[in-house]
Amino acid sequence: MINKHKYNFYHIAAVLTALLFSSCTQERQPCITPKYASLILKTVRLNASGSVVDTPMPAAVFGAITDSGTKGIIFPRSATFSLSLSPVSDSCRWIFAPDTTTGTLADTITFKYNRQLEFISNACGYTYFYGLTRVTSTNRNIDSIIITNTTVTNNVNNSHLQVFIRP
Amino acid sequence: MSTTATYRYLFALSLSLLCLGALPVFAQSDTATNAEEKTPDRPKNIAGHQLSIGFDIAAPVRNYLTSNRYSYELEVSYYHKKEYYWVAEGGWGGSNVIFNDLKYNTTNYFGRLGFNKSILYRESTHDWDMMFIGMRVALSNVNRGDATYTVIDSVWGNQPGVSAGKNFVAGWLEITTGMRVELAKGLLAGWNLRGKFLMNGRSFKDLAPINIAGFGRGDKNANFDFNLYLSYAIRWSRKNNPTPPTTK
Numbered sequence: 001m002i003n004k005h006k007y008n009f010y011h012i013a014a015v016l017t018a019l020l021f022s023s024c025t026q027e028r029q030p031c032i033t034p035k036y037a038s039l040i041l042k043t044v045r046l047n048a049s050g051s052v053v054d055t056p057m058p059a060a061v062f063g064a065i066t067d068s069g070t071k072g073i074i075f076p077r078s079a080t081f082s083l084s085l086s087p088v089s090d091s092c093r094w095i096f097a098p099d100t101t102t103g104t105l106a107d108t109i110t111f112k113y114n115r116q117l118e119f120i121s122n123a124c125g126y127t128y129f130y131g132l133t134r135v136t137s138t139n140r141n142i143d144s145i146i147i148t149n150t151t152v153t154n155n156v157n158n159s160h161l162q163v164f165i166r167p
Numbered sequence: 168m169s170t171t172a173t174y175r176y177l178f179a180l181s182l183s184l185l186c187l188g189a190l191p192v193f194a195q196s197d198t199a200t201n202a203e204e205k206t207p208d209r210p211k212n213i214a215g216h217q218l219s220i221g222f223d224i225a226a227p228v229r230n231y232l233t234s235n236r237y238s239y240e241l242e243v244s245y246y247h248k249k250e251y252y253w254v255a256e257g258g259w260g261g262s263n264v265i266f267n268d269l270k271y272n273t274t275n276y277f278g279r280l281g282f283n284k285s286i287l288y289r290e291s292t293h294d295w296d297m298m299f300i301g302m303r304v305a306l307s308n309v310n311r312g313d314a315t316y317t318v319i320d321s322v323w324g325n326q327p328g329v330s331a332g333k334n335f336v337a338g339w340l341e342i343t344t345g346m347r348v349e350l351a352k353g354l355l356a357g358w359n360l361r362g363k364f365l366m367n368g369r370s371f372k373d374l375a376p377i378n379i380a381g382f383g384r385g386d387k388n389a390n391f392d393f394n395l396y397l398s399y400a401i402r403w404s405r406k407n408n409p410t411p412p413t414t415k
Contacts, residue, residue, distance in 0.1 A: 028266055036320070064322050071322055086323035117318075117328065122377045122386055125268045126316040126328070 031124035034154040038082045039111070039130075041161035043098070054079035055165055063095040065108075074100060080159070085111055085152060087128040098141050098165065109137040109145070109163075113152070120154070129153045132160065141166055214292050217246040219355060221398030223258070236262035238380035242396055250285040254301065260380020264314075271314035271330075271374070277307035277381035279341065295355070295400065296348045303341035305363075307381055310334050314374055330374060337379055338366045347398070355398040363390045 045055045056079040063072035064084070072095075075081055086092035090113060097106040114131040130152040135145050143164040152160055223240035230237040238260030245253045261274040281303035287296065314330040341364070347357035368388045375386035383390030 066323055068324075084320065084322055087318045087320050087326040088324050092323065117330075119330075119372070119374045122264065122266075122269070122375065125266065126318055126330075128318055128326070 029121075029123040031121070033120060033124060034156055035120065035124045035127055036084060037127060037129050037152045037154050038156055039085055039132075039152050039161070040156070040159045041081050041083065041163050042159055043079050043081070043165050044162045045165055045167065052162065057098045057165075059100050061095075061097045061100045061106075063106075065093040065095060070095065082156070085113060085128075085130050087115065090115060096137075096142070096163075105140040107138045107140050107142045109135065109142070111135055118153075127154065135161060137163075139166075214246065214289060214295070215402055215404040217244075217295060217400050217402045219244045219398040219400035221355070221396040223394040224397050225393070225395040226258075234263075235265065236260065236378045236380075240381065240394060242394075242398065244283065244398070247282075250289070250297075252283040252285070252299070252301075254281050254283055254303070255279070256303070256381075258381055260378075262376065262378035262380075264377050268317045268319055269314065270316075271332075272312045273309060273376040273378070275307050275309040275337075275376075275380050277305060277337075277379070279303040279305040279381070281341070281343075283343075283345075295402075296346075298346040299344065301343045301345075303343065303361075305339050305341060305381060307337045307379055308334065309337055309376055309379055309385070311374065311376055333374075335370050335376075336367070337370070337382060337385070339382055340364050340366060347396075349400075353400050353402070355396075355400055357396050357398075359394045359396065361392045361394070363392060364388065365390075 043055050044052045047053050056077050060075045063070040094109045095106045097104050112134040116129045118129050132150040143166045146162045149160045221242040240258035242256045256279040259276045264271050283299040283301035285297035285299045287298050312332045318326040341361050343359050343361045345359035347355045350356050365388045379385045
């Protein structure tokens, strides 16, 4: 009986030792959740019946006005856009033009918000979530802006702003 | 787990399984012998007292192979009666997290209390080999130093910062199984497999320690682990030790 126990012990210990060696290579786990908070805005218009309808922009350009210059992004035809807010201050500005191909004039959108430091995981590290307090803009192409959700997190399914485009 | 580590594990596991393939041969001869023997009546409390002190010999190997965490673990076990063993375990350890955007250190002590119940038939007063199942309640005091981090943003610029250090208490429950065999008189060896379930995971919401000695990853509510123990046992007889049963 004892010999059989010892025999089993040695073999199970061998399997466990194999697990031990394989588990010793500790690498950083991949970050599988969205790491950055995304501000989602939709371009909309009021239709004849007074309902709000999504209005795709043909080739919208957004540009982040940073200390080191403007960093622009050109989006393909869409009514939904994802922007980032600055983690280094409590406000930031983006320029917005609905259609670069026709050379439309640009508006400036100013975002004011509170920053909240968030630990996502050891794999992803820290990030900032934001609480929108005020959004203003110039009115070349933009009629008005409504904040529909003030909390900007890494949940990419939430929409935060409705940007009403002038007819 | 990296590809290299996976291959290393599969290689070692294959070797082990090849060796295990020989088991049925031995098992058949054992079965043949056992069939001729008549099982004796199950005796109760035939064993005396046993106090064993053990050390997890896998921990130093693991510490050597990993540069960013370490742990040490001891076990004290006392045979009560009816194949129940009271168990106290304890240890200490720490970890260093050094990533590009996150750096911090943790240290912690831990203790566990619980029991093992042997599920093997005891053949005689001298038979201390056992397979067992058991439960533990565990507590740990975790100290995390200041964490320096950088929120990386390619558009607006990186934002570095420091999250002040903290002390946490971690509590968890364990279920365990394992075995002990007596390699020489008083010298026991064996392993434990453990399933660990964190009871207060929300305490780690703001920065979960990457490793808690005795528990494992602090950012997971359940961990599995194993130990390889080498123990030394001292034994003494019960005052009214019943006569060991004889095989009929």
